[in-house]
Amino acid sequence: MDGDAMKKLIAPIPLVSLVLFVPLLACVAVAGDEALLVRTAPAFPDVLVGPQRYAVLRGDFHIHTPYSDGKLTPAERVREAWAYGYDVIAITDHRNFEAYAEALPVAKEFGLILIRGMETGLHEMEHLVALGFAADYVPRDPHSWADAEGGPRVYYREQWRRLTDAGGLVLYAHPHVGFNGAGAWAAETGEPLDPPLRHRLREPIRWALAEGLLHGIEVRNHATDRGWGVVRDRGTLWYPMALDWADEYGLTVFANTDVHQARADDGNAHEPQSATLLLVRERSPEGVMEALRAGRTVAHFAGLLCGRRDMVGPLVRALTQVDFRRGPDGAGRVRIENRGPVALTAEFRGLDLEPVTIDAHQTALVALAAAPNELSIVWTNALVRSTESLVTVHRPTP
Ligand SMILES: [Zn+2]
Numbered sequence: 060m061d062g063d064a065m066k067k068l069i070a071p072i073p074l075v076s077l078v079l080f081v082p083l084l085a086c087v088a089v090a091g092d093e094a095l096l097v098r099t100a101p102a103f104p105d106v107l108v109g110p111q112r113y114a115v116l117r118g119d120f121h122i123h124t125p126y127s128d129g130k131l132t133p134a135e136r137v138r139e140a141w142a143y144g145y146d147v148i149a150i151t152d153h154r155n156f157e158a159y160a161e162a163l164p165v166a167k168e169f170g171l172i173l174i175r176g177m178e179t180g181l182h183e184m185e186h187l188v189a190l191g192f193a194a195d196y197v198p199r200d201p202h203s204w205a206d207a208e209g210g211p212r213v214y215y216r217e218q219w220r221r222l223t224d225a226g227g228l229v230l231y232a233h234p235h236v237g238f239n240g241a242g243a244w245a246a247e248t249g250e251p252l253d254p255p256l257r258h259r260l261r262e263p264i265r266w267a268l269a270e271g272l273l274h275g276i277e278v279r280n281h282a283t284d285r286g287w288g289v290v291r292d293r294g295t296l297w298y299p300m301a302l303d304w305a306d307e308y309g310l311t312v313f314a315n316t317d318v319h320q321a322r323a324d325d326g327n328a329h330e331p332q333s334a335t336l337l338l339v340r341e342r343s344p345e346g347v348m349e350a351l352r353a354g355r356t357v358a359h360f361a362g363l364l365c366g367r368r369d370m371v372g373p374l375v376r377a378l379t380q381v382d383f384r385r386g387p388d389g390a391g392r393v394r395i396e397n398r399g400p401v402a403l404t405a406e407f408r409g410l411d412l413e414p415v416t417i418d419a420h421q422t423a424l425v426a427l428a429a430a431p432n433e434l435s436i437v438w439t440n441a442l443v444r445s446t447e448s449l450v451t452v453h454r455p456t457p
């Protein structure tokens with residue numbers, strides 16, 4: 060589903076097609092000013108993790124409105140997210156969560172799940188996105204927490220605890236160690252990713268990790284560019300180290316847009332909008348928060364699926380059906396069906412074959428002159444670490 064270009068069609072439509080869109084028009088009339096809004100949503104199959112079945116939702120948990128420095132109103136953000144195929148969003152303005160109350164009735168009308176959120180953090184350094192905190196949470200010096208005690212601004216440790224005590228799930232947004240340049244990654248120079256590239260996590264983040272108060276991290280922020288510590292890797296800009304930290308510290312991975320303008324004009328506009336895929340037990344705000352707390356997410360951006368091994372594995376297994384056959388003469392074939400909306404690239408380990416990309420809902424049949432006893436497939440665009448792809452092992456079907 061690469062047609063993220065424009066989902067909104069506002070045009071004079073022949074009367075006959077209008078009839079088809081009557082239910083949509085009815086929806087739109089409630090919320091606003093555009094004649095027609097069209098939703099394009101990629102359909103993911105359910106995912107099995109052990110005996111449990113999960114539905115896959117597409118989320119964006121970092122969005123701005125005029126309650127901070129964003130351009131679209133809360134109602135417009137809901138309509139836009141619906142049109143772009145999201146199932147759940149959090150509006151996360153800097154310093155306040157005013158947008159939530161305004162967006163909620165529209166979200167209900169559109170069947171979109173809305174999570175209460177805001178962006179806060181350390182003074183001119185780490186930005187933190189907080190999700191799902193109680194309505195009576197009163198932020199103090201949001202976005203301006205002090206590194207040390209005793210100054211004019213509130214101390215971050217105190218505030219971070221208050222936020223999590225209010226039920227807030229905290230994630231590290233665009234994890235670039237502040238925008239004063241102090242901790243910029245070497246890779247900002249445009250050098251290729253050179254593992255194991257590391258940059259220093261500042262004390263507040265290390266403290267929160269040790270205290271179990273940091274729950275998630277953006278491995279991708281659709282809006283950040285040079286100056287925000289992103290790394291150019293695999294043809295896009297992202298935070299590969301964040302994927303390794305998620306693995307090491309058990310953090311929930313996010314691919315959020317941090318959209319400020321209209322989606323069509325914001326960030327890496329040539330790429331489809333980033334999404335956080337969630338594996339939920341139920342489609343509700345509670346179901347979403349439960350999945351986020353349990354770490355059941357996979358980041359989807361720029362043709363990549365990135366996440367912890369225990370989530371990427373089940374997702375790729377749900378998306379694919381692999382049938383491997385081997386004849387008595389040692390020749391064989393492998394049939395790979397892609398049952399989902401994400402193109403997947405398979406590399407056959409140890410075999411002298413070109414990698415095969417199987418597009419959404421396509422099936423590939425690959426002849427193997429000399430089939431191994433056991434076939435290892437490296438899913439090159441499904442990453443479990445910054446430099447490691449998911450591998451699945453297949454035995455021949457008798
Ligand atoms: Zn930010």
Ligand SMILES: [Zn+2]
Nearest residue numbers: 121123178317
């Ligand atoms: Zn932001």
